[in-house]
Amino acid sequence: MAFEFTSIESIPAIVANLRKEFNSGLTKDLGFRKQQLKNLQRFCEENTKLLCEALWKDLRKHEMECNVGEISPIVDECKFMIKNLDAFTKPIQTSKRFLMNAADKTFIRKEAKGVILIMGAWNYPVNLLLMPVVGAIAAGNCIVLKPSEVSQHTNELMATLLPKYLDPRAYTVVSGSVPETTAVLGWLQCAIRRDIYTNISDYYTLENRFDHIFYTGNGQVGKIVMTAAAKHLTPVTLELGGKSPAFVTEDADTCVAPDYVLCAKNKVEQLLEAFRKTVVEYYGPDPKKSASYGRIVNTRQFDRLQGLLDGCDPAQIVIGGETDREHLYIAPTIVSPVDPNTHILMQQEIFGPILPIIPVENMNEAMDIVNARDQPLALYVFASAKYNYNNILDHTSSGGVLINDVLMHLQELSLPFGGVGSSGTGSYHGEKSFETFTHLRSTMVKDLKSEPVISVRYPPYNLDKGKV
Numbered sequence: 001m002a003f004e005f006t007s008i009e010s011i012p013a014i015v016a017n018l019r020k021e022f023n024s025g026l027t028k029d030l031g032f033r034k035q036q037l038k039n040l041q042r043f044c045e046e047n048t049k050l051l052c053e054a055l056w057k058d059l060r061k062h063e064m065e066c067n068v069g070e071i072s073p074i075v076d077e078c079k080f081m082i083k084n085l086d087a088f089t090k091p092i093q094t095s096k097r098f099l100m101n102a103a104d105k106t107f108i109r110k111e112a113k114g115v116i117l118i119m120g121a122w123n124y125p126v127n128l129l130l131m132p133v134v135g136a137i138a139a140g141n142c143i144v145l146k147p148s149e150v151s152q153h154t155n156e157l158m159a160t161l162l163p164k165y166l167d168p169r170a171y172t173v174v175s176g177s178v179p180e181t182t183a184v185l186g187w188l189q190c191a192i193r194r195d196i197y198t199n200i201s202d203y204y205t206l207e208n209r210f211d212h213i214f215y216t217g218n219g220q221v222g223k224i225v226m227t228a229a230a231k232h233l234t235p236v237t238l239e240l241g242g243k244s245p246a247f248v249t250e251d252a253d254t255c256v257a258p259d260y261v262l263c264a265k266n267k268v269e270q271l272l273e274a275f276r277k278t279v280v281e282y283y284g285p286d287p288k289k290s291a292s293y294g295r296i297v298n299t300r301q302f303d304r305l306q307g308l309l310d311g312c313d314p315a316q317i318v319i320g321g322e323t324d325r326e327h328l329y330i331a332p333t334i335v336s337p338v339d340p341n342t343h344i345l346m347q348q349e350i351f352g353p354i355l356p357i358i359p360v361e362n363m364n365e366a367m368d369i370v371n372a373r374d375q376p377l378a379l380y381v382f383a384s385a386k387y388n389y390n391n392i393l394d395h396t397s398s399g400g401v402l403i404n405d406v407l408m409h410l411q412e413l414s415l416p417f418g419g420v421g422s423s424g425t426g427s428y429h430g431e432k433s434f435e436t437f438t439h440l441r442s443t444m445v446k447d448l449k450s451e452p453v454i455s456v457r458y459p460p461y462n463l464d465k466g467k468v
């Protein structure tokens with residue numbers, strides 16, 4: 001039977017049922033949470049082959065990349081949460097500071113927030129969906145999981161297989177594109193998308209209240225999500241993007257880098273040479289034939305990237321530039337030199353295998369270029385001297401930072417991962433994920449024996465009453 005998206009009509013009942021289950025206490029039980037985490041781990045372990053096949057079909061991701069970047073981190077995170085759940089959920093005793101409460105008990109309960117909506121993006125469709133799910137399960141919540149429909153094979157696998165592992169009373173996968181997601185987000189969005197809802201006008205009254213929305217994707221949709229959340233004052237975590245720079249200082253060794261490179265002028269030739277060598281070393285003389293080189297996810301993204309390449313002066317395309325729409329292939333491409341103020345590649349996040357290089361006189365100029373833009377999600381510095389990278393850290397801002405490498409900081413689950421400003425709000429991974437989906441409920445138990453002493457607080461007020 002052909003795979004179908006979740007019917008819009010069923011969405012309000014899905015959310016209502018999850019709320020009923022949450023209120024019943026089902027997901028608050030520690031044994032239940034641990035079992036679900038074990039099940040999620042088993043989902044990854046038993047279906048590695050199927051997940052890798054789906055990721056290959058969606059993005060031509062090599063099995064090695066699937067294991068390292070998508071599946072193993074989830075297994076690792078499940079194990080971490082199972083091991084630490086007793087400690088994480090323990091109430092925190094506080095040291096009292098107000099004399100009148102000296103005899104009382106004060107502590108902070110770690111409580112589940114309630115019903116959570118988690119929306120994933122297509123470029124790491126397993127990791128970006130399931131990593132926050134681990135934290136949300138551990139914290140005792142019910143969850144609506146919304147995989148990205150763009151990576152369609154992975155989406156299908158999530159929708160059909162996950163319910164066989166995770167208790168469907170507490171966790172539901174809703175699959176769909178804009179209309180379904182709009183319906184999940186609630187009536188406000190339905191009202192905005194009148195064009196989509198012409199046949200189901202009564203859906204203006206959808207009321208899906210979530211207790212937290214966790215969204216990964218682009219900033220435009222991030223704004224839609226935040227607007228929908230504001231309707232119910234729902235807290236959000238937004239894992240967004242932006243143009244993440246890589247600084248290559250005068251004293252740097254070489255790199256393979258993210259959205260754009262700010263390179264000391266006297267290093268540019270050396271860097272280009274290193275890129276040329278590395279592309280051949282990694283993918284052979286024709287990357288199109290390499291099983292280790294991915295493809296663009298769909299024609300929409302391909303056409304956007306092709307448009308960017310078409311806007312480049314051909315003389316600036318110093319490495320790669322070959323494209324093939326039928327096979328959604330774009331060669332690893334370096335464009336240099338690029339003007340940070342006027343070049344087409346600097347007008348939007350590239351999010352594809354095209355890397356512009358901006359030669360700079362010095363790192364002060366590089367920092368000015370970065371600081372004139374939105375704060376990036378990641379910032380990379382390639383430098384040998386501690387002074388050089390500390391200087392850049394002290395005078396810039398970004399969600400996270402990594403010195404002398406790329407991407408590895410997100411694999412390190414002991415570090416909270418998230419953006420700042422337009423690259424996102426909130427963070428997760430490891431213990432931070434547990435905190436993100438947990439409400440810290442301040443609790444005090446009064447010792448009534450102290451009542452005679454503290455009764456000075458009652459009227460009629462008398463300044464002498466409290467004096468000793």
Ligand code: NAD
Pocket residue numbers: 119120121122123124128146147148149150176177178181182216217218219221224239240241242349351377419424
């Ligand atoms: P996407 O198209 O998969 O969309 C993400 C989610 O938003 C999907 O679940 C999708 O169904 C939903 N969505 C799309 N349009 C919507 C709409 N109009 N209303 C409601 N929901 C809608 O992913 P994308 O946004 O193309 O992802 C790429 C972006 O995500 C880039 O900007 C990238 O930098 C960013 N990103 C950030 C992280 C991070 O961890 N911070 C990770 C990956 C990608």
